[in-house]
Amino acid sequence: MSIGKWLQNHPRLLERAYQFSHWFFKRLNPLISRFGYQRTDRLMRTGEEWSKxxxxxxxxxxxxxxxxxxxTCPMTCPKNLRNGPCGGVRANGCCEVIPEMKCIWVEAYERSLDMPVFGPDIIHIQPPVNRQLEGSSAWINMLTEVDKSVPRGWGNG
Ligand code: SF4
Incomplete structure (x- = not known):
């Protein structure tokens, strides 16, 4: 079993690591803001991509x-679904597109049960993914809150 799979099967550990990283980046935010979000994004991207x-x-x-x-990364779903499984999950819990792969939403749900803090968030409705942010650092987008804003032309405004 790969180290990634092992860690994913210990979601409680990953949840702690997420809590720490979130706290760490929030604390660092004033410094990052002074240095420049774009510049920090360029520095962070490679490390973030590699580790994640x-x-x-x-x-x-x-x-x-x-x-x-x-x-569990929703973008690894062959349909990139971010709000739960499609209607094609097989009776054995596998994906309809890649039959030998377990549905990532079955895995996500099972793992969320072992996450005392964020596990219940699995029922939150996620907005459509903004492809304009592809390739950029999610941590920086979290700090600037661009990951929560709706791109022009998507909403009513
Ligand atoms: S940044 Fe996006 S693609 Fe990467 S792990 Fe998070 S949800 Fe998945």
Missing amino acids: KIIFDCRMCGQCILHSTGM
Whole structure:
């Protein structure tokens, strides 16, 4: 079993790591803001991609919602679904597109049950993914809150 799979099967550990990272980046925010978000983004991207690829098979969507999805990356779903499974999950819990793969939403749900803090967030409705943020650092987007803003033309305004 790979180190990534092992860690993902211990979501409580990953939840703690997320809590620490969130706290750490929030504390660092004044410094990052002074240095410049764009500049920090350029410095962070490679490390973020590398570390999250190993553990989560991250696709660098730039709007990380791992803590709300059982520390399971929703972008690894062949349909990129961010709000639960499609109607095609097989009776054995596998994906309809890749039959030998377990549905990532089945995994997400099972793992969320072992996450005391963020596990219940799995029922939150996620906005559509903003492809304009693809490739950028999700941590920086969290600090600037661009990951929560709706792009022009999407909403009523
Ligand atoms: S949700 Fe986005 S940023 Fe987070 S692991 Fe998946 S692709 Fe990467």
